[in-house]
Amino acid sequence: MKAAAFDFSRASDINELTALKEGEKFVAGNQSLGPMMNLRLVRANRLVDIATLPALRKANEHSNHVEFGAAVTHAEIEDGETPDPANGWMKKAAANIAHRAVRNRGTIGGSLAHADPAADWVIVLTGLDAKVALIGPDGERKVNIEDFITGPYTTVLKENEFIASVEVPKRPTSACWGYWKFMRQVGEFAKASATVLIDQENGFYRCALGALEGPPLVLPRPLDIIEGDLGPKKAVEDALSVRKIASYDMHVAALERALEQAKEGLRL
Amino acid sequence: MTTKVKGPASKKGIGASLSRQEDDRYLNGRGKFVGDIKMQGMLELAFVRSPIAHGNITGVTTPETPKDRVFTAKSLCDVKSIKADSGLPGFRSSLQPILADEKVRHVGEPIVACLAESRARAEDLCELVTVEIDELPAVSDMRKARDKAAPLVHEHWEENVFLESCVETDFEAAKTDAASVVKRTFRTARQCMAPIEGRGVIALWDRHLEMLTIHSATQIPHIIRTGLAGCLGLDHGQVRIIAPDVGGGFGFKSQLLSEEVCAAWIAMHLDRPIRWLEDRREHLSGTANCREHYYEITGYAGTDGELLAVDCEAIVDAGAYSTYPFSACLESAQIASILPGPYRLKGYRCKTWSVSTNKPPLLPYRGVARTGVCFAIELLLDALARDLGITPEEIRRKNLVTPEAMPFVNITNKYFDSGDYPKALSKALEAIDINSIRKEKASQSGDKLTGVGLSIFCEQGAHGTSVYHGWGIPMVPGFEQAGARLTPDGGLELRVGVHSHGQGLETTLAQIAYDEIGVDPKKVKVVHGDTAYTPYSTGTWGSRCIVMAGGAVGAASAALGDRIKHIAAHLLQCGREDITLEDGMAHAGKSSVSIEEVAKTWYLKPQQLPDDVDPRGLEVTEGYKTVQDTGTFSYACHAVKVAVDIKSGNIELLDYVIVEDAGTMINPMIVDGQVVGGTVQGIGTALFEEMPFDYSGQPLASTLADYHLPVAGDIPPVRITHMETPSPLSRFGQKGIGESGAIGPPAAIANAVNDALSPLGVEVSEIPMTPERVLSVIKQSERKQVA
């Protein structure tokens, strides 16, 4: 269980990233790539480390959103070292990713690029309606998070295109949020997860399911679900019948509990 | 004979919670494991392992270069396969090849060995090897292993069965008056033991002396020496096994490995040190497993809950090969003999099959068969209690062996040496506060259901010759010896053939010697894990060390003490019988001399010794046997409170109580550590750990992301209450306790879950109790309601 030989270099300029040669790969926190290289499931001639590139390390507040550089770590978000777009929800989610050792290195961009269906940022950022900013040889583009992840471990990223940043819309203090993931053990990937966002001020509502065998699922009729006109069981059943997923008991429970959390906030 | 133990006044001897002397070394990073040892010219070994569970090898192609770095079964001439037969009638023999030649019988079986300067380079070399295998249908389900149509794991056998056995005592007569007859099937998952350190070996051949030195992460150095010498055709005198610091064993390191034999053979033929360090992936997917049992069990009880008879058919999935030295019979033979647990029983019948499948071999894991057996009998008792409308504690009280009946010979001829089982039960009920949990249950609402569960069991430890010789396996424990030597500066060296890899023997053995001679434990060096320095021993397993090695150290220390007294008496000009040894001094009335001075006199100033000196000096090897070798019986009652989330299937442990009787505790803190550590492993068995295989024999959990071990956050505070009934069989009244903690949790937790689920009328019957399993059981209740 040792990686095959590879070279390693540290990128010093963002332009290097769009000019990688055959067999070269980005590495950020190495928390997902490292294990796969050790198992020899992934190979590279060279790893180009982007974790210290200043352009990817910034986190800036804009009028309507916060922009997180791709190489911002889970721990930095957890520790409140980055601006907060939404009532501390990201901070809380970050704190529950894996263990601290993993959070010290793992990055928000790496998480999205890796696109593990059970990963936290994958569902949380979907719930928060984020956008992903990509830079490639053909220039820059922005993609809605729902369109970014196309399947388990697959995204719209093209050859030599990388995630530059993630834009998370700001939410008013009156907005409410629920995020529930089912994991038996601390540090385990979720077996089922759901988010609920209630932003009455902007008339924005979202219910999403995660830890499915593919990308997260944004549920239709979120307001009906939130107001109780569409029961969680039925909502999940209808939505998942499209995906042909047989067992969704845990996702129903996840949605119920995320709803409970969000509505708890409403009452306050 | 039970020697009188000094009271709690002795702050360093028996009964003192002395801090573990070895921990300073471990906690400060000075432990020295196989992985820490490097030798000049050493090469690292990696294996090409079978990706297929069952098949005929049709071709092996190895790279032309480098020379002498790639080895196949053909290269390993004159090496014998590993064989571990049982003498029990009908036992079918298997041969475990060092490298597979004609056939592979489980995923992960080594086929080709590759060497390089680093492990990564050795793995590169492995990639250049191609192996062609004609895949055969695999046996992956133990329940189908005996089917007529099942493929044969060992082609010359008539069926995939290592051993079939049947025990029957008064069964038909006893069951006739039963008011309640309850039948259940239970299943325990296949597991991987998970010591923090995997296995590892360094083989070094000295061509001048023609001596093979093996550094191996093993629990049983002396037995490995015998096994290895046999496979390689060497004299025992040519083989020295050193077990350095070892990072946990649990039974996983009580096996002669084909990798070990392979490394040794290559070292001998290449004349370079060879190291193999098992990595977690090899460990999980290829080396050895444990625990997989299946039970069909029927209980017969009277109206008052009296257990009349038990009938059981049990299958053990022993995997592809019988392992050396414990063989493929140990686990199933144990099931038949210990299933009755701590209960009185009028009639009994138990049939067992140890079947062979295309999976890695099965090894005895902490608790051996007891964990599965306790699960089966304790869940059966609860099911009977539910059927009869009585409480779990009522049915247990009715049937537990009572203290008045001790010593008690049970229906399978087990000799329960001492104890008060009903009292352990009462204390556990009180500690968990059963009444308030039941009140709480009566008024509960919502998605979380509370339950409380019990398990009670006894653990035979340090059992010897009479128990093991009947199984006819390659190793039969006899008596135990220890060496004791006073050093010229008044320190003490103890030599034992057992190995300490977490048990704290470097402390407890020193405490025993302290009580006999009074040398401060800090000045005691326990030498273990080296066949060159220590007396022969079958090693560390079966909760035997504190009884056997402890007894031997007691005997050797007493004998050495006598020699010290002899010299001290001369120096103090008094009679030997006037001398007492305490705190580093030999006292006679008001006068005294230090033990250090005694040592100095013997070694450095022999001119001061009298003419009638005892020339055998200040070094002894003494032996020990228990009063009878039927084993000490420690016992425990576990009680646990759980909450079951019926929406997610999650189980939360809210409170965990253990009442435990280890007899005389040599070091209560270490007893607690052993019990808690075992309990954590038992919780792993109950809730998390599972090595699933698909129909073709592929292991489905090859990393720790898929094989879930219990972690700190999963463990509730474990509250232990001790009882201390000395064993009449051991030297100080101590009882083996090393495995106990791992036995009780699956049964207690499952009983608690079933108590929680009782409003739904469903029961769990398989471990681990994953959320998926719990939800599917809850679904049965929904289906029942619809019907």
Ligand SMILES: Cc1cc2nc3c(=O)[nH]c(=O)nc-3n(C[C@H](O)[C@H](O)[C@H](O)COP(=O)(O)OP(=O)(O)OC[C@H]3O[C@@H](n4cnc5c(N)ncnc54)[C@H](O)[C@@H]3O)c2cc1C
């Ligand atoms: C024990 C353990 C437990 C874990 N538990 C969880 C958990 O509970 N929840 C969870 O969400 N995650 C978990 N993770 C994953 C962790 O969060 C990872 O950090 C994360 O998935 C990947 O981030 P990274 O920076 O380490 O990426 P890397 O491992 O460095 O890279 C992953 C992939 O993304 C590519 N990549 C990296 N950055 C970019 C970029 N900017 N643009 C394009 N491609 C890029 C790489 O080339 C590689 O293919 C766990 C990991 C471990 C080791």
